[in-house]
Amino acid sequence: MEPIEFYHQRLDAIQTDLKSLKSRLRLLGSLRLLVFISIGLGVYFLFGQWQFVLAVIGVGIVAFLFLLNRYANVQRKYQFADALRKINETEIARSKGDLSGAETGNNFIFEEHDFNQDIDLFGEGSLFQWMDRTALTNGQKTLADWFNSNDISNIKEKQAAVQELKDWAEWRQEYTATAALIKSEMQSEDVNQWMQNHKAFVPKIHAWLPLVFSVISVLLISTYFIGLINGWFVAGWYLLGMAISGPYVKRITDVYNITSKIDDLLRQYAKLIEKIESANFTSARLKQWQKTVLTEGKTASSSLKELSREIDNLGNRNNLLFGFISNGLMLWDLRCTYRIEQWIKGFDGALEEWFIAAEKMDAMNSLANYAFNHPTYIYPQIATDEKMQLSAKSLGHPLLDPSKVITNDITLKHEDFFIITGANMAGKSTFLRTVAMNIVMANSGLPVCAEAFEYKPVKLISSMRTSDSLVNDESYFFSELKRLKYIVNKIQNDTYFIILDEILKGTNSVDKAEGSKKFVERLVKSKSTGLIATHDLSLCTLADKYSEIQNHYFDAEIVNDELFFDYRFKDGICQNMNASFLLRKMEIVEE
Structure with a gap:
């Protein structure tokens, strides 16, 4: 189907x-x-x-x-x-x-990041906006963190989790619907922080005193109604109860003001965790998350329901009549608050792990849902050849209309660089983002937009959308230099797949050519791998000097005074440029 x-x-x-x-x-x-x-x-x-x-x-x-x-x-x-x-x-x-109503994820774009500002991972029309189906605030943050992490470990384990959950469409929807019903203004980290900072104040005697006090209250009221004692005995006992409860009223009210805000959150998280507990997972990653909520004896979900029940009981103090009677005759608020404090003492450390497991599952639902919605996508194979970095057949951009997208093949060995030339609008930048986004998807355990995809998991780093900064009083050229310095520092300590679009755009052509050559030579000597798009044909001469460098291009042709693009990735150096033609065509300059 x-x-x-x-x-x-x-x-x-x-x-x-x-x-x-x-x-x-x-x-x-x-x-x-x-x-x-x-x-x-x-x-x-x-x-x-x-x-x-x-x-x-x-x-x-x-x-x-x-x-x-x-x-x-x-x-x-x-x-x-x-x-x-x-x-x-x-x-x-x-x-x-x-995409109406879909979150853009703009708040997850950081200037000091390896790639996320360059490849349409976040923002309007981004992969995140298309993919995000999270219902929890921290589930959404978890999903964004996975994309931003540049984590290349356990790819097969990630794939297995996505593949398994992909087929659980109804389960995933029920999980998301349950999460969507949370109306609390507080988040799980607020709950954890409050519990960690809360100082218990109800004396241990209230483990049993409220019960004893309530029994005695029932006996006194019963004997009063059958005429064995005077009503003043009941009144005196009631005043004693109020005197015991009185010193704690302010602190109990503070507890109630917090717990009343988290009650709905706890109730819904309990349902989420119950779904995780009862699921029959087979993939290692999902089973590991499930393990964190499977406790000996009482289940995590039943423990959360127990806490929610005690919070509800404490909330009965809002009924003035009940609160007025119950605290004098049953020490009700002290009973409920003591039980809440004992719960915190026994479970606060575990609670954070339970929340995290529920939020990870919320994020994983988005990945699995994306895989479900793209049945023609394939899961990448991990390259066994040490010399191989990336080999893809019919690689396409996942954000483009499938009926219109032009796919290309690419094979890139480890420590090789492709210098890609081409006319304006011929497809260079789109191709760079196609490769980059599919690498990020592969590293996340997702299927990719290709007929075949084999790669060695690798971290991504890029420089494609550098801009000047009036706030920081930085020119465009200085911003470029900062970004290139960032890349140089990174590749000294780790292996990266580097994607660059037009190096040193902010300086004159002679200076640009000389600086770009030296920078590319440094990248080659660093044993990195990557793609570099440029209009500067002089960079192509580096292929004569370094065997690691290959030249490729995207072409444009003028047919019957119209510009034609085929968006095909070809071997060699581009010979046709179109800037002058476009200037004339658009009547910006004269013939």
């Missing part, structure tokens, strides 16, 4: 469920109103017969609360189904090229 067909079928089924759930919500709402009216009528007609009135009110309240609970459960199901609807509608929209 094609991905788009899957999404349409899934959307149809979900919309049917939504209609059914909406009908149930209307019915339950009507029944709640009917019960409320029935209570009123019962009290009206039975007024004066207090035993019957109390019975009607009691039964009515029980029925109303039952319907309220059922309504809340159905409403949660409706919200979940609606989140699934949005997921499938998004996929259908993306298949049509609609």
